[in-house]
Amino acid sequence: MFGNILDRVGETGPLVHNITNYVTVNDVANAILAIGASPVMADDPRDAVEITAICGGINLNIGTLNKRSIKAMHRAGMRASELGHVVLLDPVGAGAFAIRTETAVSLLEKLHLTAVRGNMSEVKTLASGSGTTKGVDADVADAVTDENLETSVEFAKNFAREHKTLLAVTGAIDLVTDGDKCFVIRNGRAEMGRVAGTGCQLSGIATAFLIANPDNRLEALAAAVATMGIAGEIGWSRQLEGDGNATFAKRIIDALYHLDGATLDRMTRCEER
Amino acid sequence: MFGNILDRVGETGPLVHNITNYVTVNDVANAILAIGASPVMADDPRDAVEITAICGGINLNIGTLNKRSIKAMHRAGMRASELGHVVLLDPVGAGAFAIRTETAVSLLEKLHLTAVRGNMSEVKTLASGSGTTKGVDADVADAVTDENLETSVEFAKNFAREHKTLLAVTGAIDLVTDGDKCFVIRNGRAEMGRVAGTGCQLSGIATAFLIANPDNRLEALAAAVATMGIAGEIGWSRQLEGDGNATFAKRIIDALYHLDGATLDRMTRCEER
Amino acid sequence: MFGNILDRVGETGPLVHNITNYVTVNDVANAILAIGASPVMADDPRDAVEITAICGGINLNIGTLNKRSIKAMHRAGMRASELGHVVLLDPVGAGAFAIRTETAVSLLEKLHLTAVRGNMSEVKTLASGSGTTKGVDADVADAVTDENLETSVEFAKNFAREHKTLLAVTGAIDLVTDGDKCFVIRNGRAEMGRVAGTGCQLSGIATAFLIANPDNRLEALAAAVATMGIAGEIGWSRQLEGDGNATFAKRIIDALYHLDGATLDRMTRCEER
Known part of the structure; x- marks a missing residue:
């Protein structure tokens, strides 16, 4: 399903600019x-x-902002928008902190975003312009579950339509939508939440996937989400007794290094809504 | 001894702000x-x-200062002090460099510090307002040894009393005091000195220990010091042939991930002075 | 050949300042x-x-520049030059980006550089004052090969003579020259290109090698280049099934940790031109 999309990244070797x-x-x-x-x-x-x-594209991650990087994100984001390049926004911690909320909302309004990748608390903040995120992790109340799946999918589709952007909402269940179609992805391991930056890594590789696959970007974003989840599954399966979150962090990247299209196709757990 | 204190961190999941x-x-x-x-x-x-x-608290680490982060440390530290939150200062490299010495001394004077965590050279600098630290490691002449233990304990207690703060002086022998009681801790591995940032990690987790244990903060700080040392011992015991300092760095964090209260109690080497 | 030089680093423990x-x-x-x-x-x-x-010396790496760090590089570089300390320049990404090209050229002109360490695209940029580097990796067209070895050696020697500096051009084949003699080194693994920062690490350790060996700096720089390549070879040989670039990154540093002079001598593949 997504195997060709991953293979295309390796074949084309896109150059990804990160302000992170x-x-x-x-x-x-x-x-x-x-x-x-x-x-x-x-x-x-x-x-x-x-x-x-x-x-070929830029990954804007608002994790540790300062005046300089906010300016750089706006300017580089505008330039990338003008050039028709991929622009991905990762609104880390939006909702918890005014400066991050403001920056994320401003980037969402001013740039032509190709995609937004965040947890549900962050995306709800972008949707409403304010929020109550606790730190950089999603509120438990905001988790996508089988019970609220239909509402969550609808919310995600509306966001994507309204803001004319692809959207990936990640958590135990991931949603990837263009406003019309929505992929529901169930890959990954809960233990990834104990590793700093798996979300940041996903945003980085998603930008590469989007650059390398200009003709099917919704699928490219979904493929990146599935890829990261599967790397977590493979990485976890290679943990030895006594290995913890620091070694797991390395094993996830190692799994990305070895992942091929056939394995991705075999391991992807994805349905359309 | 310290097992319950560690368990309490996992049960309450404190949110730690780091300017580091x-x-x-x-x-x-x-x-x-x-x-x-x-x-x-x-x-x-x-x-x-x-x-x-x-x-719940803030960890102020002066390792790579700039104008922006100095201002942020003062402002966030003042706010945390007003709110009665935990404020921990890690005076990395104070004594070697005027800008760091000045910043550390200024933070010590202006904030209500809950705790200071540094090596003996850094703490001596804070005590005197100037110093001769060589880089970011303690001077050999400043090492706490069995020979100078009594004087060192007295110095540490005086510092804590005078500055109304808990103090952790770490090295081959660690001292943790509130000015009255002093824990002498003999956990850890000398090889941790070849890993960048084990002291920084200790300051980070110590802040979490202090937040999670408001009713017995002296013990909480001592527990954090013992925890880090024991993680070093466990991490080192898991080294395979050919593993060096980079893998050791990951194994220390892995050991933190798996450490439980019972193991901490069993492995702690701590006496009171 | 280079074993004594490596051993001298461990014996003297030089303090390396990095603006990186x-x-x-x-x-x-x-x-x-x-x-x-x-x-x-x-x-x-x-x-x-x-x-x-x-x-004892400073390692100036222009990887993520900003106004503050550019100013710091100039001032600290001038001070180190005045003191006769080692000053090494790593012109990461020069040629691709004007701000980096300008900064690298300006540092090359104003400081008394002990050494420059870069890939061929970056060094060509420094030589001409402009360039066409694609990102932070060398252009394929700029690779040193057996076919263009003689011309490449001549170019490197001219650069070193003209700018009165040692020069290390690294890639599949490494060149290290003082303008007169040129070492051609064939250690390393192609897979190191998939690890972020092996070049940055080389610049860091090379600064230490240069500080510790003031009487034979050309050999010291060559020894650092061989050391990094050999650490890559040893690190790669220790990879287990499923290990990828993240674990490889740690294994390279682990190999540096264990490398001794005798092993370095045995594994070095170096000729003079």
């Missing part, structure tokens, strides 16, 4: 390298604008 | 996640003030 | 610790100037 937080940036770089794409990081406004012009 | 250096920040985040707490990082002054209000 | 990018900084710190040296990171201009005075 300094907490998880190294794992984001190695995750992008693992799938056969190339990362570039730059957050000085002038540097960022120029770099984004050379890259 | 970009060198070791990823390991700090994963160490905090490993013990069942949640990390948030933010160093823009406005973001930081707001975030610290949501969190 | 936040993407790979943790691995740079652990790589420096692995060889028995000590890293200090600081990028605030005032902090940086003071720190560099205490250290």
Whole structure:
């Protein structure tokens, strides 16, 4: 199903510009390298604008903002929008903190976003312009479950339609939609929540997937989400006795490094709604 | 002895705000996640003030300072002090560099610090207002040994009393005191000195321990120190032939992930002075 | 051949100041610790100037520039030059981005560089003042091969002579020259290109090698290049089934941690031109 999409990333080796937080940036770089794409990081406004012009797309992650990086995100995001490049927004912590909420809402309004990738609390914040996220993890009350699946899918579709963007809402159950179709993906491991930055890594590789697959971007975003979840499953299955979250973090990226289209197809648990 | 204190961290899942250096920040985040707490990082002054209000405490680490982060530390630290939150100061490199010495001394004077966690060279610098630290490691002359233990304990107690803060002086022998009682802890491995940021990780998890245990904070700080040392011992015991400091770094966090109260109690080597 | 040079690093434990990018900084710190040296990171201009005075040398890596770090590089670099300390420049991404090209060219002109360490695309950019680097990897057209070896050696020698600096051009085949003699080194693994920051790590440890070996700096730089390549070979040989680039990254540093002079001598593949 998504195998060709993954293979296409390795064949084309897209260059991904990341303006991202300094907490998880190294794992984001190695995750992008693992799938056969190339990362570039730059957050000085002038540097960022120029770099984004050379890259196929930009990954905007608001994890550790400052005046400089906010300016760089706006400028580089505008430039990428003008060039018709992929622009992905990861609204880390939007809802918990005004500066992040404002920045995320402003980027959502001003840029031509190709995709938004966040947890449900963050996406609800973007939808309403304010929120109550506790830190950088989703509120339990916001979790997508089998019970609220229909409402959640409807909410996600509405968001995508209204903001003319692809949307990936990730959690125990992931939703990926263009406003019309919605993929419901059930890959991944709960233990990924104890690893800093698996969401950031997903946003990085999703940008590469979107660049490499311009003709089927909804599927590309869904494929990235399934890929990250499956890397978590494979990584976890390789844990030895005594291995914890730090080794798991490396095993997830290792799994990305070895994942091929056939395995992705075999392991994907995805339905359409 | 300290087992219940560790268990309490996992049960309550405290949210820890970190303004910390970009060198070791990823390991700090994963160490905090490993013990069942949640990390948030933010160093823009406005973001930081707001975030610290949501969190139970703040970990101020002066490892890679700049104008922005110095301002953020002062503002967020003041706000946390007003709210009666935990405020921990890690004076990395104080004594070696004027800007760090000044910042550490200023934070010590202006904030209501719950705890200071540093090596002996850094703490001596804070005590005197200047110092001769060589880089970010303690001077050999400043090491706490069995020979100078009594004087060292007295110095630590005086510091804690004078500055009305808990103090953890870490090295081959660790001292944790409130000015009255002093725990002398002999856990850990010398090889931890070849891993970047085990001290930073300790400051991160210690903040979580202090938040989760408001009624016995001296013991909480001592428990964090013992926990980090024991994680080093367990991590080292799992090293395979050919494993070096980079794998050891991951194994330490893995050990934190698996450590339970009973094991902590069994392995703690601690006496009171 | 280079064994004594490596051993000398461990015996003297040089203190290396790094102004480097936040993407790979943790691995740079652990790589420096692995060889028995000590890293200090600081990028605030005032902090940086003071720190560099205490250290034996400075590693200037332009990976994620901003106004502050550019100023810090110039000031700390000038101070280190005045003091006769080692100054190494790693022109990451020069040629692809104007701000990086300008900064690298300006540092090359104004400082007394002990050494430049980059890929061929970056060095060509420094030589001509402009370039066409694709991202942070060398253009395929710029690769040093057996076919163009003679021309490449000549180019490298000319660069070193003209700019009165040692030069290490790294890739599948590495060249290390002082303008007169040129070492051609064939260690390393192609898979290192899928690990973020092996070049950054090399620049960090090379600075330590240069500080520890003031009387034979050309050999010291060549030894650092061979050491990094051999660490890649050993690290790769320890990969287990399913291990990918993230685990490989750790195994490279682990190999640095265990490497001794005798092994380095035995494994070095180096000829003079």
